[in-house]
Amino acid sequence: THLAKGTEAAAISTEASVAAKEGAVDAAEVARRARTDAVSTGLVRKSGDRRAEGRRPKGSKPRSDQPLPKEKCKAEAKDADVAATREAKSAFQARRHIAALAADAAADEADDSDELEGTGNAYRVSRAAMRAARREKATVASPEKATPAERAATEAKATKRAGKGADAEASAKRAAEAKRAQSRRTWIRARAARASESAAAAKATGEAARKGAAKALAGAAGSAAGPVAGALSGILCFVLAVLVASQLVSAIFGFWKSEAAKASLEGLPPYITVEMVEAALQCQEEYGHPAGCTLAQIICESGAGDHLSLLAERDKNLFGIKWASSFLGCPEVAGKSSWATNEEYAGQVVGIMADFTVFKGHRECIVFRSRVLLANARYAGNPLIRQAIAEKSSDKMAEGLKDAGYATSSEYVASLKSAMDAYGLRRFDDMSLEDFRSGAADGDAIVAAAMGQLGVPYVWGGTTPGVGLDCSGLTQYCYAQAGISIPRNSEDQAAAGRRVPLSEAKPGDILWRPGHVAIYAGGDE
Structure with missing residues (x-):
């Protein structure tokens, strides 16, 4: 089946x-x-x-x-x-x-x-x-x-779906808002980027414009630079020429004046200047202190070979004058400084630190020595110093300084007299400042130097003072003591000088005859 x-x-x-x-x-x-x-x-x-x-x-x-x-x-x-x-x-x-x-x-x-x-x-x-x-x-x-039941079920389901839809709608709304915010931020960043780009472009444009303007100005300036530069160059050259000329003239005359004041005298140490000699002669006239002794003190106190000591160079202290509080108000004084020095006590030389006076200049130092230091009763009342002033004697002045306790060295007087002998400094004792400046002192200095060589043997070709001299060697040496340079032999000396009649001869002039020279001392001698 x-x-x-x-x-x-x-x-x-x-x-x-x-x-x-x-x-x-x-x-x-x-x-x-x-x-x-x-x-x-x-x-x-x-x-x-x-x-x-x-x-x-x-x-x-x-x-x-x-x-x-x-x-x-x-x-x-x-x-x-x-x-x-x-x-x-x-x-x-x-x-x-x-x-x-x-x-x-x-x-x-x-x-x-x-x-x-x-x-x-x-x-x-x-x-x-x-x-x-x-x-x-x-x-x-x-x-x-x-049916009603179906519609109720449908409505329930629709309500449920509506709830879910509302949630979905809210979520979608939030997502949309977030998207809009993100879009807003993106737009803001984009706008900022565009603004930055615009600023950079504007800057580049401005730079280009400035460069263009600079080039234009440079071109315009270049086109006009030729004539303007020529005119300015001419004016500038003229101004510079005037300034250089004025500065050169003042520098030359200032240099001559300064060098004339500071130049050393021939026959004296190179650090002894005309300014020092004039200051010594000025103090000799005002205070009576012999100029020869003053110059000898400078040589012995501050001479160091062919230059001055550091104390004399830096602090302008030519005599080793120590500091005292009473010096503070003096116009010549600039202050004080400490130095190490050697001094003799009871026959023993010891090193010490001492305060020394600082001066404004060498002239001020020489003036201060006579005006303030030697005006102290310790020196002004010393009999030997008073005698030196009365007799215008540098030798007595040296003895008086040692007696008053100016220096501690036992050889101080001997060293001063040795310097006077070596450089003919005594000739300044009878000299005035006017004589020195007019040149009259030269003849006296020459005669004094010649007198100082009396008794020295005649040696043909000799040039050593106190040892041996010939006639032209003697005249060359004596003129050197007055700061005058002349040739070596007699014929050249006659050719270099100015010839005058014998009736017009003055002390210090050279007397010449063929093959021989001598020095006129005055009074037909």
């Missing part, structure tokens, strides 16, 4: 499948086999029925000899489209129903077998679930056709 039923079901299923595929099986034949089809239910009508109703088959064309109005053509085209859509839908439903019938038959046939028992029930349950799902979908699409 099972085999027969299965064979019949299989035949029916096969026949239904063929009918579904080829469309050749009539719906009435299927109904005779106890199955409901689309035709019997009125869902699908035969094609002949549609033609009987006067509808034009799909794809048919109107007769060309009967033109239709434009509006009627549009309506008929629309009806044709609707009919075609309905026909396609009916055909699809028919095919699906036939397939469902075939599937039901196959499920029932399989349910009859022991191995596949229950298949039909499972199939029908699944079909019922599918129908319920379609009805629910149809209810959602057409809520007016649903």
